[in-house]
Amino acid sequence: MNAVAQASSLSRFYGMILGLNNVSFTIRPGITGIVGPNGAGKTTLFRLLLGQIQPSSGELTVFGERPWNNPAVQARLAYCPESEAMPAGLRPLEWLTGLGMISGLSARDADSRARAALIRVKLGAEHWRKRVTAYSKGMKQRVKLAQCLLHEPQLIILDEPMNGLDPMGREDIGVILRQLADDGVSVLISSHILHDLETLCADFILLRWGRIPRSLNEAASTDARTRWPDATTFRCDAPEKLARFLFDRDLLRGCDIAAAVGTLHARWRDPEKFFGAYHQLLLESGVRIFEVQDTESFLEKAIDPTVHS
Amino acid sequence: MSSATVESFLPPRVAPNLARAWGGLWRLTFRRLLLPGHWLLLAIGLAVLTALFAGGSRAGGSDHFIDWTTNFYVTFLVPVLSFMAAGGVMRDEMKSGTVDYVLTRPIPRPAVLAFKYAAHVICTQIDFLIAFGVVVGFAAAHDVPGLASVAAKFFFGQVLMITAFSAFGFLCATITSRYIVIGLAYGGIIEAGVGQIPTQLSRLSMTHQMRELLAVWLGRVEAHAASPGVWSTAAIVLAFVVVVLTAAAVIFSLRELSGPADA
Numbered sequence: 001m002n003a004v005a006q007a008s009s010l011s012r013f014y015g016m017i018l019g020l021n022n023v024s025f026t027i028r029p030g031i032t033g034i035v036g037p038n039g040a041g042k043t044t045l046f047r048l049l050l051g052q053i054q055p056s057s058g059e060l061t062v063f064g065e066r067p068w069n070n071p072a073v074q075a076r077l078a079y080c081p082e083s084e085a086m087p088a089g090l091r092p093l094e095w096l097t098g099l100g101m102i103s104g105l106s107a108r109d110a111d112s113r114a115r116a117a118l119i120r121v122k123l124g125a126e127h128w129r130k131r132v133t134a135y136s137k138g139m140k141q142r143v144k145l146a147q148c149l150l151h152e153p154q155l156i157i158l159d160e161p162m163n164g165l166d167p168m169g170r171e172d173i174g175v176i177l178r179q180l181a182d183d184g185v186s187v188l189i190s191s192h193i194l195h196d197l198e199t200l201c202a203d204f205i206l207l208r209w210g211r212i213p214r215s216l217n218e219a220a221s222t223d224a225r226t227r228w229p230d231a232t233t234f235r236c237d238a239p240e241k242l243a244r245f246l247f248d249r250d251l252l253r254g255c256d257i258a259a260a261v262g263t264l265h266a267r268w269r270d271p272e273k274f275f276g277a278y279h280q281l282l283l284e285s286g287v288r289i290f291e292v293q294d295t296e297s298f299l300e301k302a303i304d305p306t307v308h309s
Numbered sequence: 310m311s312s313a314t315v316e317s318f319l320p321p322r323v324a325p326n327l328a329r330a331w332g333g334l335w336r337l338t339f340r341r342l343l344l345p346g347h348w349l350l351l352a353i354g355l356a357v358l359t360a361l362f363a364g365g366s367r368a369g370g371s372d373h374f375i376d377w378t379t380n381f382y383v384t385f386l387v388p389v390l391s392f393m394a395a396g397g398v399m400r401d402e403m404k405s406g407t408v409d410y411v412l413t414r415p416i417p418r419p420a421v422l423a424f425k426y427a428a429h430v431i432c433t434q435i436d437f438l439i440a441f442g443v444v445v446g447f448a449a450a451h452d453v454p455g456l457a458s459v460a461a462k463f464f465f466g467q468v469l470m471i472t473a474f475s476a477f478g479f480l481c482a483t484i485t486s487r488y489i490v491i492g493l494a495y496g497g498i499i500e501a502g503v504g505q506i507p508t509q510l511s512r513l514s515m516t517h518q519m520r521e522l523l524a525v526w527l528g529r530v531e532a533h534a535a536s537p538g539v540w541s542t543a544a545i546v547l548a549f550v551v552v553v554l555t556a557a558a559v560i561f562s563l564r565e566l567s568g569p570a571d572a
Binding site: 002047050051052053054071072074075076077078079081083085087088089090094098099101102104106107147152153154 | 318319321322323324325326329330332333334336337340341343344346404407408409410411412413414415416417418562565566
């Protein structure tokens with residue numbers, strides 16, 4: 001399959017300020033997560049892909065063409081910005097119909113697609129008479145996603161689309177993005193809610209200080225995601241007994257016990273040894289287990305500065 | 310990244326279409342006219358205009374009224390308000406809330422600017438058409454002879470001034486968000502300075518062009534060989550619009566729309 005976007009030694013500076021520094025990557029079809037702390041260069045990367053700014057050096061192609069000011073590329077793209085700024089005084093249907101027409105749809109098609117998009121993002125028709133500036137944060141996120149769907153783009157770029165959404169809303173957006181990916185639409189998504197990204201994305205690009213450190217991206221690779229977790233939290237009826245049992249078998253490197261809430265936070269000496277005999281060991285311990293949870297997600301581990309400094 | 314890969318991508322599912330894009334931009338612009346806040350602002354503006362006319366044109370007869378309307382309304386108030394409104398619209402257009410939704414769509418930036426300008430000028434002409442009712446009302450109160458003819462000439466001047474200074478507002482706001490600073494500098498140097506020099510240089514001033522035309526046209530000064538004609542004045546003002554909009558389109562096309570704050 002063709003790469004949707006490719007960058008080679010791509011840099012972007014704003015005078016003395018660093019945006020992106022000599023990054024190379026390939027974005028393949030499917031859902032790709034962009035992860036990094038504030039100021040890592042995510043928005044710069046998005047603006048470069050959208051053709052809003054030019055690279056300072058290096059090469060970037062989207063759908064095989066340079067994106068800067070290129071309507072042929074923009075016809076295949078859609079963008080959902082992080083900003084909540086929206087045009088004053090417009091109702092969602094008016095706004096979406098106008099934007100659909102700017103994308104090349106007839107007035108009738110734009111109107112019907114705007115309605116379909118609003119229904120798809122589960123913004124009820126009872127809200128369509130309100131002005132978009134009066135919407136709650138979650139409703140704005142839904143309208144912003146709806147405006148991406150009007151012209152059936154082949155690549156959708158979403159900057160923090162989960163902000164302000166409750167868990168149900170995040171699940172709704174996740175379902176839509178998976179459907180889009182199944183329909184062959186590529187999705188590039190940034191979010192600070194790493195668990196959502198982990199469940200959604202097949203690929204990741206991890207950015208820090210304008211770079212794509214190899215160690216970070218190896219930590220988020222498909223191979224890394226199949227490794228056992230380094231730490232696990234158990235909620236059980238006897239955390240001290242469980243800790244003693246695991247220490248006796250030389251499985252633990254360390255642990256924290258919160259007896260009041262009945263949890264044991266176990267840091268593994270050799271996680272493969274424990275997870276290889278997981279069921280048998282827990283049965284032998286004689287402790288009633290109520291919940292087992294990974295303490296850190298692989299993305300959290302990947303972007304942990306203490307690990308990769 | 311070879312060019313061979315270009316052909317293997319599917320074409321866009323919706324082909325870009327400039328006529329439809331104009332329709333979309335017109336809809337988004339025209340809706341602002343219908344906002345309650347806009348009508349409130351217009352009502353306040355009309356009240357202020359009425360007060361200004363009541364105060365400024367009170368003394369003297371119809372000749373004083375014609376001079377006052379020419380010098381204050383057509384060649385000062387209308388250009389200033391048109392400039393401010395157009396600059397504000399373009400400045401808003403450059404903000405992330407609009408840029409991210411419109412300029413990421415498949416429409417060349419010069420077309421965005423031209424369509425936005427056309428839609429904005431139409432809306433501004435509608436607003437000033439209502440304001441023009443105040444001018445006609447005061448002209449009738451002053452028993453201006455040949456009211457219909459005088460009103461038509463003022464209206465012609467108003468239309469041209471809105472067209473010219475809206476374009477200039479677009480240009481200034483494309484250059485910087487502090488477009489009023491450029492406007493003040495231009496107003497001081499060209500309109501108030503060069504426009505008053507009694508040489509051909511004064512023709513650089515659009516308000517001077519219009520003042521001269523209206524003075525001759527309305528019989529306030531005698532026509533002579535060098536007096537401006539209707540068509541030549543209209544041609545000069547429209548040429549100014551074309552030059553200014555072309556410059557704005559070039560700047561808008563080359564401008565990168567994000568700063569380090571976004572990085």
